[in-house]
Amino acid sequence: MPEPTFLDSTELVLNMGPQHPSTHGVLRVILKLDGEKVIGTECVIGYLHRGVEKIAENRTYTMFAPYVDRMDYIAAISNGLGYCLAVEKLLKVEAPPRAQVVRVILTELNRIASHLFWLGTHALDIGAITPLFYTLREREEILKIFEDYCGARLTTHAFRIGGLQYEVHDGLERQVKDFCDYIVPKIDEYEELLTNNRIWVERLKGVGILTADECKQFGVTGPVLRAAGVQWDLRKAQPYSGYEKYDFDVPIAHGADTYDRYVVRMLEMRQCVRILRQAVEGIPEGPILAKVGKVIKPAAGEAYVSIEAPKGELGYFIVSDGSTQPYRLRVRPPSLINLQALDRMVRGGLVADVVAIIGTLDIVLGEVDR
Amino acid sequence: MKKFLRTIFLVDLLQGLWVTFRNQHPKHIYTEQYPAERPKVAERYRGAPRLNINPDNGETLCIACNLCALACPENLIVVTSERNEQTRRKELTEFTYDTSRCMFCGLCEDACPVDALELTQDFELATYTRDGLIWDRQLLEEGPKPTPYRF
Numbered sequence: 394m395p396e397p398t399f400l401d402s403t404e405l406v407l408n409m410g411p412q413h414p415s416t417h418g419v420l421r422v423i424l425k426l427d428g429e430k431v432i433g434t435e436c437v438i439g440y441l442h443r444g445v446e447k448i449a450e451n452r453t454y455t456m457f458a459p460y461v462d463r464m465d466y467i468a469a470i471s472n473g474l475g476y477c478l479a480v481e482k483l484l485k486v487e488a489p490p491r492a493q494v495v496r497v498i499l500t501e502l503n504r505i506a507s508h509l510f511w512l513g514t515h516a517l518d519i520g521a522i523t524p525l526f527y528t529l530r531e532r533e534e535i536l537k538i539f540e541d542y543c544g545a546r547l548t549t550h551a552f553r554i555g556g557l558q559y560e561v562h563d564g565l566e567r568q569v570k571d572f573c574d575y576i577v578p579k580i581d582e583y584e585e586l587l588t589n590n591r592i593w594v595e596r597l598k599g600v601g602i603l604t605a606d607e608c609k610q611f612g613v614t615g616p617v618l619r620a621a622g623v624q625w626d627l628r629k630a631q632p633y634s635g636y637e638k639y640d641f642d643v644p645i646a647h648g649a650d651t652y653d654r655y656v657v658r659m660l661e662m663r664q665c666v667r668i669l670r671q672a673v674e675g676i677p678e679g680p681i682l683a684k685v686g687k688v689i690k691p692a693a694g695e696a697y698v699s700i701e702a703p704k705g706e707l708g709y710f711i712v713s714d715g716s717t718q719p720y721r722l723r724v725r726p727p728s729l730i731n732l733q734a735l736d737r738m739v740r741g742g743l744v745a746d747v748v749a750i751i752g753t754l755d756i757v758l759g760e761v762d763r
Numbered sequence: 764m765k766k767f768l769r770t771i772f773l774v775d776l777l778q779g780l781w782v783t784f785r786n787q788h789p790k791h792i793y794t795e796q797y798p799a800e801r802p803k804v805a806e807r808y809r810g811a812p813r814l815n816i817n818p819d820n821g822e823t824l825c826i827a828c829n830l831c832a833l834a835c836p837e838n839l840i841v842v843t844s845e846r847n848e849q850t851r852r853k854e855l856t857e858f859t860y861d862t863s864r865c866m867f868c869g870l871c872e873d874a875c876p877v878d879a880l881e882l883t884q885d886f887e888l889a890t891y892t893r894d895g896l897i898w899d900r901q902l903l904e905e906g907p908k909p910t911p912y913r914f
Binding site for chain 1: 770775776778779781782783786791793804805806807808809834835836866867868869870873882
């Protein structure tokens with residue numbers, strides 16, 4: 394038998410990305426293919442690396458707040474909330490009740506915006522172009538609320554350490570209520586478009602299965618974990634910012650496949666509307682900023698705070714040495730950790746499903762690379 | 764049987780098509796005809812910086828305290844001042860604001876004690892040169908002059 398040459402090899406190495414539109418940014422996946430079958434993958438990340446954690450060491454606590462918006466830019470408000478909560482824990486202060494309620498409203502709006510954006514791009518990856526236009530149209534309404542509240546649409550910098558910088562603008566309650574009434578029929582519309590659509594179901598059912606045990610091994614959180622049947626949501630498990638006051642369910646599914654992740658996210662948007670309706674009813678009066686002082690100088694120590702971002706558990710770990718700048722800041726980004734499960738999910742599947750699985754993980758490369 | 768008929772008559776696909784058809788209505792058109800019609804941005808919009816002047820006598824409101832430059836995370840503001848020997852007060856001589864590095868976070872306007880520096884609703888900041896992005900005191904006081912287009 395002669396030695397097999399490269400011509401005999403059936404293995405094909407294919408580069409996907411970093412400029413592939415379906416990798417949601419600059420993710421490069423090296424696929425090892427055997428015909429149509431994927432026999433291995435390797436993710437190459439770092440194309441969007443900006444060294445955010447290092448920047449934090451050279452900025453004061455106040456100055457660093459705008460940078461966290463640039464990690465997960467689809468859900469900038471969630472990032473801001475996580476960072477502010479972490480510094481507040483370090484300072485041992487708590488935001489006033491009014492600030493907490495406004496924070497919940499904006500974060501939940503941001504969750505809907507993030508899921509809408511995910512739905513649009515995920516459907517686009519599968520081949521359904523129409524939902525993208527509709528979801529972005531509805532997301533625009535949320536961005537308008539953000540713009541009215543804090544003056545920016547995407548990288549909002551809405552929260553400050555200790556509460557809020559901006560007082561609620563006139564008509565926020567009205568806007569949010571109108572939006573709640575507006576979005577629910579729209580979610581029904583998306584479901585009409587996709588949920589029973591045979592192409593959608595055929596492409597997604599049974600694709601990219603990640604069981605609950607595997608999720609726990611990889612540390613995968615968020616809708617991916619909940620679609621595997623684990624009822625784990627940090628808003629319920631360890632409530633922050635007054636989430637214990639709201640009545641909402643944590644939707645789960647048991648299929649652990651791409652279709653069930655879609656179902657879970659759609660249900661989550663409806664739960665967001667429920668929280669928004671309760672929150673906007675009772676915005677308490679009072680101050681919006683706790684007494685933190687102009688210069689934020691926490692005592693030496695460390696604090697870890699994790700919140701339920703739209704993509705999963707978003708954690709901030711800050712070590713303070715008693716100066717005005719963090720000694721070390723570490724982010725636990727949900728996207729990066731969820732992305733690790735990609736290899737497990739696509740292995741043995743078809744190359745056409747890779748795009749669907751990257752879409753279902755809902756990664757944002759700004760957060761993966763930081 | 765019912766499921767079979769639904770499959771034959773493509774009910775699920777027609778349902779989706781009906782949604783797209785409903786959205787054909789002109790009231791669902793969201794396209795903005797920029798720059799023919801300019802969007803109205805929010806009152807709190809954080810756009811082009813402006814250095815406010817006193818409308819009565821045209822003097823700057825800036826007291827050259829340098830707080831904005833200290834608050835800026837990107838260190839893009841440079842304030843120079845000189846001491847007026849008669850009034851013993853600092854007076855602003857030059858104010859440089861590098862909009863190419865600005866991320867419009869609004870920390871400088873929060874820091875300003877006299878509301879002299881402000882982020883305004885102007886959002887057309889593009890120029891043809893890199894130097895054009897570095898705004899001096901005159902440009903900051905007068906505001907940007909976007910190119911008018913004719914249609």
